[in-house]
Amino acid sequence: MRGAWIGLAGILLLFFGCTREGDFANQPPKTKLAIESINLTGDDRLNSVVRLSWYGTDIDGWIIGYELSINNGPWTFTKQQDSTFRFDIPAGIDTTDIEFRVRAMDNDSAVDPQPAFLRIPLKNSPPVAIFDQGVFPQDTVRAVATYRWRATDPDGDETITQAFVKFNDGNWFEIARNRALLSFVIPKNAPNGLGSATLYYDNEDQPQAQTIDGVVIGGLNQIYLKVVDIAGAESEVDSSNTFFFRPVRNDFLVIAGQPLSVTNAYRSILDDINIEYDFIDFGVNGGINQPKFWNPTFRLLSTLYDKMFVYSDPTPFQNATTGESGPLLNFITPAIQRYINIGGRILVSTSFSNNQDVSPIAGTFPIENRVVSPGLVRLSNDSSMYPVVAGAYPELEPTNILIGIDPIIKAADAEDFYRGRITRLQGWQGDDLIGVRRRQGGAVRQVFFSVELHQFNKDPQALRDLFTQILINDFN
Secondary structure (H helix, E strand, O other): OHHHHHHHHHHHHHHHHHOOOOOOOOOOOEEEEOOOOOOOOOOOOEOOEEEEEEEEEOOOOOEEEEEEEEOOOOOEEEOOOEEEEEOOOOOOOOEEEEEEEEEEEEOOOOEOOOOEEEEEEEEOOOOEEEEOHHHOOOOEEEOEEEEEEEEEOOOOHHHEEEEEEEEOOOOOEEEOOOOOEEEEEOOOOOOOEEEEEEEEEOOOOOOOOOOEEEEEEOEEEOEEEEEEEOOOOEOOOEEOOOEEEEOOOOOEEEEEOOOHHHHHHHHHHHHHOOOOOEEEEOOHHHOOOOOOOHHHHHHHHHOOOOEEEEEOOOOEEEOOOOOOEEEHHHHHHHHHHHHHHOOOEEEEEOOOOOOOOOOOOEOOEOEEEEOOOOOEEEEOOOOOEEEOOOOOOOOEOOOOOEEOOOOEEEOOOEEEEEEEOOEEEOOOOOOOEEEEEEEEOOEEEEEEEOOOHHHOOOOHHHHHHHHHHHHHHHOO
């Protein structure tokens, strides 16, 4: 038995005595790419966005991660086994090759001494620029044309370096790449023919210093758009709709928000008192002429006029861009606030529905609310609305009996202007104020009626006298 143990010890001594240092040293891992080669040349190359995957094996341990290197750059550690890369194509170069290396790392921090390698042939893809056709302005545009645009690039939107627009056969004008909304404004009273336009970005109040040439004032126009990427590749040129660019010709703007019969009544009055005006019909055909962007389009347009007359009713319109629905006054109110702040003057004649919320217009116009009460109000054709201020303001009677009138509560800084000899029905209670006005610096800046003035035409001359006193005397 003792001899057996001696023999076993001898065998073990022989075994360990023959072991050399390094016989059990760690073996480095191996690395493989899912794609071993990309055999593409010429124009048949990849764009700069490439998805790659890889894996590693280790016979005496496990893989803890990988190190990546691009174009012999520094090694970067990751635990991922795939990723989408957006490679940079040097400026001014159309094609390039990317050298991609990956090496596995094992649990002893040993890395593959022979990293997996892939040469990636790339070709720059041209960018794309388009106008948003869904919000093109109508065929005829008064003074302000607003467009929305966007651009993309398969190699990454950040590779787009320049954007340009031009009118017709004019020169290309560089625009900011990050401003999606462009408003072009032609000068007030500009003569018909070739001219220029100023550019406003988004909702800014100040235009760009340089003007854009090639604009046909009082004629047909088309706007063109293109972008350029870092490699100098240009997008295909996109074009807007063709539109007639009509300039501002007068200091007075009339805005219609009611049917043609009402428009004819008001235009007849204005023509009779010999006042010159520009006219926009937002009420025709369900409001098709409304601007796609009330701000900035209508806001910029309003600044070109000294005074306005707006007539409307509770008819709801839908904004083509936002889908929002509401009466015309709701849409114009934000622009009117700025208009008043710069000295504009405005006359409004409107009416309300039974449940209408007037908070969107309260404060901007000289009203706080409408009188809300059970029952209703009538103004008969043998009654009248009458002024409560000094001056040559006429008393007016309607041709027909008016039912459903909404007297108003004036704003704190407004003054009473007209009241109605109303009949209160079915328990209705409240004030009879139907006309208010607001002054600024002593001058009348706003006049607001909660009745439709064209209905008070029993004496046509009296109605003409009211418009003469407000639009010509008060507003001047």
